[in-house]
Amino acid sequence: MTYQQALDYLASLNTFGMRLGLSRILRLTEILGNPQEKYRTIHVTGTNGKGSVSALTAAALTASGLQTGLFTSPHLSKYNERMRVDGADISDEDFARMLSRTQEAAEKMIAGGGESPTQFEVLTAAAFLYFAEQKVDYAVIEVGLGGLLDSTNIIAPVVSVITNVTLEHADMCGGTLEGVAEHKAGIIKEGVPVVTAAKGMPLKVIRRAAKENHAPLYVMGEDFELRERSRGAEGQRLSLEAPELSLSDWRYELPFAAPYQAENSAVAVMLLAVLAQRDARISMPEALEVFRRATWPGRFERMDIGEQKIVVDGAHNPAGAKAFREALDSVFPTAPRVFLLGILHDKAVDEMLDILLRPEDVVLVTQPDSERAELPERLLQSVRKRVRQAKAEPDRGRALECALAAAKGKILCCTGSLYLIGDLRERIVARKEEAGDAGIGNDEHH
Numbered sequence: 001m002t003y004q005q006a007l008d009y010l011a012s013l014n015t016f017g018m019r020l021g022l023s024r025i026l027r028l029t030e031i032l033g034n035p036q037e038k039y040r041t042i043h044v045t046g047t048n049g050k051g052s053v054s055a056l057t058a059a060a061l062t063a064s065g066l067q068t069g070l071f072t073s074p075h076l077s078k079y080n081e082r083m084r085v086d087g088a089d090i091s092d093e094d095f096a097r098m099l100s101r102t103q104e105a106a107e108k109m110i111a112g113g114g115e116s117p118t119q120f121e122v123l124t125a126a127a128f129l130y131f132a133e134q135k136v137d138y139a140v141i142e143v144g145l146g147g148l149l150d151s152t153n154i155i156a157p158v159v160s161v162i163t164n165v166t167l168e169h170a171d172m173c174g175g176t177l178e179g180v181a182e183h184k185a186g187i188i189k190e191g192v193p194v195v196t197a198a199k200g201m202p203l204k205v206i207r208r209a210a211k212e213n214h215a216p217l218y219v220m221g222e223d224f225e226l227r228e229r230s231r232g233a234e235g236q237r238l239s240l241e242a243p244e245l246s247l248s249d250w251r252y253e254l255p256f257a258a259p260y261q262a263e264n265s266a267v268a269v270m271l272l273a274v275l276a277q278r279d280a281r282i283s284m285p286e287a288l289e290v291f292r293r294a295t296w297p298g299r300f301e302r303m304d305i306g307e308q309k310i311v312v313d314g315a316h317n318p319a320g321a322k323a324f325r326e327a328l329d330s331v332f333p334t335a336p337r338v339f340l341l342g343i344l345h346d347k348a349v350d351e352m353l354d355i356l357l358r359p360e361d362v363v364l365v366t367q368p369d370s371e372r373a374e375l376p377e378r379l380l381q382s383v384r385k386r387v388r389q390a391k392a393e394p395d396r397g398r399a400l401e402c403a404l405a406a407a408k409g410k411i412l413c414c415t416g417s418l419y420l421i422g423d424l425r426e427r428i429v430a431r432k433e434e435a436g437d438a439g440i441g442n443d444e445h446h
Contacts, residue, residue: 001100003092004125009103010079013119014371020149024109024117028125029154031105035125035132036139039069042271045143046163048319049197049264053163056268057295058140060287061275062086069139071152073120076422083127085134096361098126098133102138120144121151137281149187157445158275160187160194160215163267165202166319178205193218196262218242218270225332226266229256231330232407241282252288255349256326258300265291298421300327303428305435308404309411312425314418318348324415328425338362340406341383342400342420345374355384356415361407363390366399366422373411397418400427412444 001009014224029036042057044050058070058188068086072123075081075227080089081096087308102125106117117125124144131139141157165181179201181202188194188209197220198206210217218224224242235255250273254265269288276282301312309332315324328337339356357363363383365376376392393399403412414424418434 001083001096001103003096006096006099007079008098009230010119010122013116013122014162019118020146022149022151022154023364024115024122025124025151026103026154027114028117028121029128032102032125032129033106036128036155038132038136041140041157042140042159042161042275043141043143043152043155043157044161044163044195045147045150045184045187046298047184047317048160048323049163049260049267050142050161051082052261052264052299053161053268053271053297054140055102055331056265056291056294057271058084058138059087059290060268060272061138061140061282061293063286063290064283065355066137066281066282067135069081069127069134069136069347070142071124071127071131071139072142073123073144074418076418076428079123082123083130085131085136090130092199096125098130101129102126118151131136136322139217142188146180146183146186148183150187152186156189157187157192158278159271160189160192161267161271162187162194162198163292164300164319165198165206166317168199177201182209188213188215191215193273193274194325195267195279199381216243218265218274219221220263220270224244224266224270224273226262228262236262238262238265240269242270242273245270246279249286250288250413252390253292255292255294256300257331258323259330260323261300263270298418298425300324300390301425303425303432305404305428305432307405310407310414312414312428313351314421316344316347316417317354318351318355321352321415323415327354328411328413332411336410338359338403338410338412340403340412340414340424341366341379341416342366342376342396343374343379343416344368344370344372344419345372345378346372347417349379349382350415353382357383357386360388361387361389362410363387364406365390365392366396366400366420367394368417369396369423370417373419396423397427400424404431422429 044054051368061068070084083090141434185206193216195218227239229237239251303310313324315321365380369374376394
């Protein structure tokens with residue numbers, strides 16, 4: 001199988017859509033020899049921040065000298081981004097080889113009377129297989145959707161993480177905030193420690209699940225406290241205290257100015273502290289030092305071209321939109337803004353727009369690279385109820401050109417969907433190279 005054939009195979013699996021449940025992935029990995037059992041895993045879910053927590057954790061484990069896998073979704077530019085070892089994306093050749101082996105297992109499964117696996121299940125199984133082949137010590141596994149019935153939930157983690165819980169994917173996770181919380185809490189395993197930044201009713205659900213599973217629970221604001229020492233446009237200096245784990249004033253720096261990243265980092269630090277209690281190979285000083293150099297593309301990422309300030313952020317739900325808006329207000333409190341915006345139709349579009357936009361903002365609406373994209377003309381109607389200047393340009397390339405022209409002397413904010421910003425990032429990088437400005441300021445991440 002070539003790399004292109006691997007991509008074609010994945011595209012063919014889209015016809016089966018999104019189907020929650022564990023029976024298919026269990027059978028698929030069984031045929032592959034249960035590769036997910038050959039290394040330690042860390043399981044991360046939550047409405048927002050799980051990608052950042054996963055990336056920070058994986059980088060810290062690598063800094064401690066441990067071979068570390070990282071499985072995340074979705075990708076921005078290439079599927080390869082979803083499977084990393086020690087910070088490096090899987091190669092095209094290895095990706096094709098893993099997909100070929102997984103396809104063979106899937107065909108055997110179907111021949112035996114089973115259902116075809118979904119695209120995400122195939123990618124999950126391929127990642128598990130790759131990490132086993134690479135003989136990783138740890139693999140940090142980010143949940144795709146929910147938790148309880150997500151195909152990643154066949155692992156037996158050494159630590160579980162639930163960053164936060166807000167109302168998203170309710171149609172597939174019980175229909176209510178409590179239902180969503182129950183799906184997130186579904187990753188909690190018997191006796192396995194849990195770290196969370198959840199609050200309110202979702203925290204009650206998580207607390208109940210942890211008690212039922214005799215799982216030690218570490219709650220931000222109760223069992224560990226984050227303190228801000230300083231914050232500026234170039235980053236933050238923070239410290240964390242967790243008396244129960246004998247953590248007293250662990251100090252570290254982040255190159256991200258966005259306030260929400262402080263909470264994400266605190267969850268990652270606490271997760272690492274829990275791991276360090278069980279694995280003497282994990283060095284907290286080395287782990288925290290790597291935070292200072294952390295990157296996570298597409299999350300409040302500075303991609304300035306010359307004097308033109310540009311922020312790229314995949315704020316794809318109301319909680320993400322709120323975090324993005326708060327970060328903008330904190331880092332650029334008075335600067336006028338131009339938004340290049342595209343949103344998926346199955347998101348809470350009106351709620352997101354209410355959070356993101358101010359009447360004086362200029363907005364260009366375009367179409368994300370997804371079958372679920374909201375049509376620009378329809379999104380424009382909603383946008384015009386909230387701002388005085390707005391237009392639609394379905395072509396993403398032309399939309400970027402228009403946005404850059406409109407943003408002179410202003411902040412250009414590219415946001416609304418990860419399926420949009422992946423394409424825009426590539427175009428912005430090309431523009432930067434044309435301008436002889438190759439540097440990308442990974443100032444922040446989500």
